[in-house]
Amino acid sequence: MAPSRDRLVVSASTVLQLAPHVVFRFDDTRQRWIMMAPERLMLPDEQAVEILQLVDGKAGVSAIVDTLAARYTQAPRELIAKDVTAMLQDLLDKGCLASGPSDAAG
Amino acid sequence: MPPAEPRIEPHVAPGVEPPLALLAELTHRCPLRCPYCSNPLKLERASDELTEAEWRRVLGEAAALGVLQVHFSGGEPMARRDLVALIGEAAGRGLYSNLITSGALGGERELQAFAEAGLKHVQLSFQDVAAADNDRIAGLSGAHARKSAFAQAVRAVGLPLTLNIVVHRQNLGGVDQMIEMALALGARRLEIAHVQYYAWALTNRAAFLPTRAQLDTATRTVEAARERLKGVLAIDYVVPDYHGVRPKSCMNGWGRRFLNISPAGKVLPCHAAETLPGLSFPSVRDASLADIWYRSEAFNRFRGTDWMAEPCRNCERRTIDWGGCRCQAFLLTGDAARADPVCALSPDHGVVETALREAEQPVEAFIYRQYG
Numbered sequence: 001m002a003p004s005r006d007r008l009v010v011s012a013s014t015v016l017q018l019a020p021h022v023v024f025r026f027d028d029t030r031q032r033w034i035m036m037a038p039e040r041l042m043l044p045d046e047q048a049v050e051i052l053q054l055v056d057g058k059a060g061v062s063a064i065v066d067t068l069a070a071r072y073t074q075a076p077r078e079l080i081a082k083d084v085t086a087m088l089q090d091l092l093d094k095g096c097l098a099s100g101p102s103d104a105a106g
Numbered sequence: 107m108p109p110a111e112p113r114i115e116p117h118v119a120p121g122v123e124p125p126l127a128l129l130a131e132l133t134h135r136c137p138l139r140c141p142y143c144s145n146p147l148k149l150e151r152a153s154d155e156l157t158e159a160e161w162r163r164v165l166g167e168a169a170a171l172g173v174l175q176v177h178f179s180g181g182e183p184m185a186r187r188d189l190v191a192l193i194g195e196a197a198g199r200g201l202y203s204n205l206i207t208s209g210a211l212g213g214e215r216e217l218q219a220f221a222e223a224g225l226k227h228v229q230l231s232f233q234d235v236a237a238a239d240n241d242r243i244a245g246l247s248g249a250h251a252r253k254s255a256f257a258q259a260v261r262a263v264g265l266p267l268t269l270n271i272v273v274h275r276q277n278l279g280g281v282d283q284m285i286e287m288a289l290a291l292g293a294r295r296l297e298i299a300h301v302q303y304y305a306w307a308l309t310n311r312a313a314f315l316p317t318r319a320q321l322d323t324a325t326r327t328v329e330a331a332r333e334r335l336k337g338v339l340a341i342d343y344v345v346p347d348y349h350g351v352r353p354k355s356c357m358n359g360w361g362r363r364f365l366n367i368s369p370a371g372k373v374l375p376c377h378a379a380e381t382l383p384g385l386s387f388p389s390v391r392d393a394s395l396a397d398i399w400y401r402s403e404a405f406n407r408f409r410g411t412d413w414m415a416e417p418c419r420n421c422e423r424r425t426i427d428w429g430g431c432r433c434q435a436f437l438l439t440g441d442a443a444r445a446d447p448v449c450a451l452s453p454d455h456g457v458v459e460t461a462l463r464e465a466e467q468p469v470e471a472f473i474y475r476q477y478g
């Protein structure tokens with residue numbers, strides 16, 4: 001059961017989902033999205049919320065970037081890809097995300 | 107959308123906000139006798155503890171008030187037979203629940219029931235890596251073996267595990283082995299937390315406060331491991347504030363984020379707050395949690411910055427560290443409204459410097475905490 005000692009590095013083909021025991025939900029009191037993980041409470045901003053809503057254990061990172069690029073045509077795709085990858089890697093390193101069921105790397 | 111890169115960070119806004127987290131101290135009963143125990147010197151009796159029905163009501167009030175996370179703690183919370191019911195109540199209210207335990211009572215059967223009731227995470231304490239050292243600090247023989255079995259049970263039922271190890275001059279040299287132990291037990295997080303000097307720990311301070319050289323070696327070890335284990339093991343490292351230049355942002359500010367409920371139902375801004383004289387803390391038996399949070403004298407006494415004197419009042423860090431710790435200010439200066447003497451700007455900083463000089467002289471003896 002011990003977690004892997006290898007760090008997963010996010011690439012365009014990586015498929016991610018929320019880690020078990022991570023809760024991402026809307027909080028009625030504060031009227032905003034929150035993410036809770038063991039010993040952590042995060043308050044994602046609008047852009048982070050939009051990305052997290054696309055993390056579903058099915059879409060690969062490149063598909064998530066495509067969706068966002070289609071929504072925000074004025075932003076260069078490479079810039080979106082860079083921001084999305086950095087955010088997902090950070091959350092993966094914090095243990096908030098895990099590789100998705102269909103990701104071979106998992 | 108894009109230009110600015112997406113950010114995730116704690117939210118900071120002016121005014122009194124709803125609390126984020128509740129520490130539910132279900133009982134002061136505990137099979138361990140750690141000589142740095144952070145519970146009050148005068149422990150609350152089992153016969154005074156809130157009932158299951160009272161805790162259920164309090165959890166509902168907490169969720170309605172805006173609390174997001176509940177930490178079930180103690181004492182040893184597994185000494186309460188209704189713990190599984192309270193975890194279920196918390197889950198039903200949408201609260202994210204965490205169990206803070208010594209692992210000395212119960213095992214896989216209980217953990218399976220907790221997981222099914224909706225528990226999200228377990229934080230398990232160890233006192234040291236080697237069994238003999240662990241059990242000597244815990245004041246309980248066989249404790250290390252029980253904790254190790256408990257850690258395996260946590261992973262067996264699929265719950266995420268954090269290890270918490272309190273460090274001090276007598277075990278600080280073993281930080282590398284602590285990290286290896288956390289990996290071997292399947293933890294994803296490790297908290298290496300220095301003793302904080304309140305209650306029993308203040309009594310035993312000379313036996314625990316590390317030297318500067320010890321601290322610097324441990325800090326280097328942790329920083330190297332963090333880099334090496336990025337994405338594998340997160341290491342939270344709380345340095346002893348006596349060795350700092352600026353005080354810790356205690357509780358992220360009095361009455362800003364956090365509330366604590368004692369076994370008998372007293373509502374506190376932090377779990378050591380009862381050491382402060384002249385403050386009376388309301389009970390959930392007498393008032394609603396919302397009333398206590400927003401309107402009680404105790405929660406408003408050190409809230410914000412209006413209570414501050416110099417050097418805090420005009421300090422550029424006044425809304426970063428919030429004047430440091432009120433309990434520490436009282437314990438070391440006799441006045442809870444003074445700056446935390448850990449701050450090098452405090453006129454009382456000499457008391458901390460004296461303690462640090464004393465730390466250069468080795469003292470090993472300590473006094474065990476006793477229940478009751």
